Amino acid sequence: MASNRPAPQGAYVPNDDDFGGYDDDSWEEWNPTEESIRPVRGRHRVHKRGGGGLARSSTVLGVGVIAAVGAGGIATAQGGKPPVSIAMPDMSAVTDSLPEAKSLPGVGSLISDDSSGSGSADNAVTTAAAPLSAAGLSTADTEQGTTDAGEALRARIMEQAENQQDQADAAVQKAAEEAAVKQAAEQAAAKQTAAEKKIAAEKAAAKKKAEAEAKKKAEAERLAKLAKSYTLPVASYTLTGTFGQPGSMWSSGYHTGLDFAAPTGTPIKAIHSGTIKEAGWAGAYGYRTVLELDDGTELWFCHQSSMNVSAGQKVTTGEVIGRVGATGNVTGAHLHLEVHPGGDATGVDPAAWLRGKGQSL
The missing domain is CATH 1.20.5 (Single alpha-helices involved in coiled-coils or other helix-helix interfaces)
Structure with missing residues (x-):
């Protein structure tokens, strides 16, 4: 650090006219000391100013410093104290390394040569705002010449x-x-x-x-x-009475079998193989033969004129067991056939049963 040259021993003493006619005897030379320039401690209220207040305050401060240095770093005050030299740092090494202030965006207007207050403020705002107009632009916008943000x-x-x-x-x-x-x-x-x-x-x-x-x-x-x-009981016949046919001539009120009308003496054949269970007179049925099949079904052959088998005899399908007649309660020669499954007293329709055995009537 370089020191300023010592202040001159002779100090300028203003006359009465310089201070509005005050008596110069009341003034004396003032030299700052460590005690007199000690900073006041404590919190201080700082007034904030908008716009270029910082720049203007710095400018005023700089002018004051320059004036003080130009005067030899000495101010006059009451008293006759000898002058004290003030050491100032050498800023040349620092300033040489700093960039030009005018090259910084928005700073050039603060140190412009325009002395008018309004012009400086307007230029400062314009210069400071100028770079912001392109801040939102992309590289493509810049290449295309777009400048309107x-x-x-x-x-x-x-x-x-x-x-x-x-x-x-x-x-x-x-x-x-x-x-x-x-x-x-x-x-x-x-x-x-x-x-x-x-x-x-x-x-x-x-x-x-x-x-x-x-x-x-x-x-x-x-x-x-x-x-x-299986076979039909007679080869040549005419059906004259069907099962369930109503009439007063039958004691049950209806016909209980199937009538095959044929001439007397027409052979009666065993419908299927079985055992002769009964063979004899049976009242209104005349001469009757009962053939029991292997499944227990009983076949009644009634109104025969004669019988060729006896009880307990085994017969086969188609074997002659008697002949057509008109014995018992009849009006003419015919074979009255009844079918009693399981030997039940109530019979079933012989026509349907014969068809079930493959016989066609």
Whole structure:
């Protein structure tokens, strides 16, 4: 650090005219000391000023410092104290390393040569605001020569809004496409389900039909087989009375069997293999033969003119067991046939039973 040269011993003493006519005897030379220049401790209220207050305050302070240094670093005051030299730092090394103040954005106007207060403030505001006009610009905006920050911001906002709208439209379109795909998939699934149901129904119908045909065929085969083991009681006949036919001539009030009208002496054959359970006179039935089959069914052959078998005898299908007659309660020669499953007293329709055994009436 370099020291300022010592202050001159002779100090200028202002006359009375310089201070408005005051007596110069009341003034004396003042030299600052450590005690007199000690800073006042405590909190101080600092008045904030807007605009270029800092720059102006610094300028005023700088002018005061320059004036004091120009005067030799000495001020006069009351008293006759000898002058004291003030050491000032050498700022040349620091100032040489600092950039030009005018090159800093917004600072050039603060140290401009314009001495007018309003012009300096306006220039300071204009200069300080000038760099901000391009602060929001991108490299592309700068290359295109765009200098209006508001227009650039507006363009950027519009671009962002368009991008957002494009994204929203794309999202809506994507959702619509997904909904269409989903609907198409559901329709395809529904069609496939309907087709599968139709195919299943057709298969079920075909299966049912095939089963019915198979059952019918099996029944035909069974009947054909039974037809070989069963036969009608007479070869030539006329049906004159059916099962359940009402009439007063029957004690039960209705006909209990099936009548095969045929000439007297027509052979009566065993319908199926079995055992002769009874053979003899049976009142209103005339001469009657009871043939018991292996399943317990009883076949009654009534109104015979004669019988060729006796009780306990085994017979086979088609074997002659008697002859057609008109014995008992009759109006003419015929065979009265009754069927009693399990030997029950109440019989069933002989015509239906014979058809069930493969016989055609």
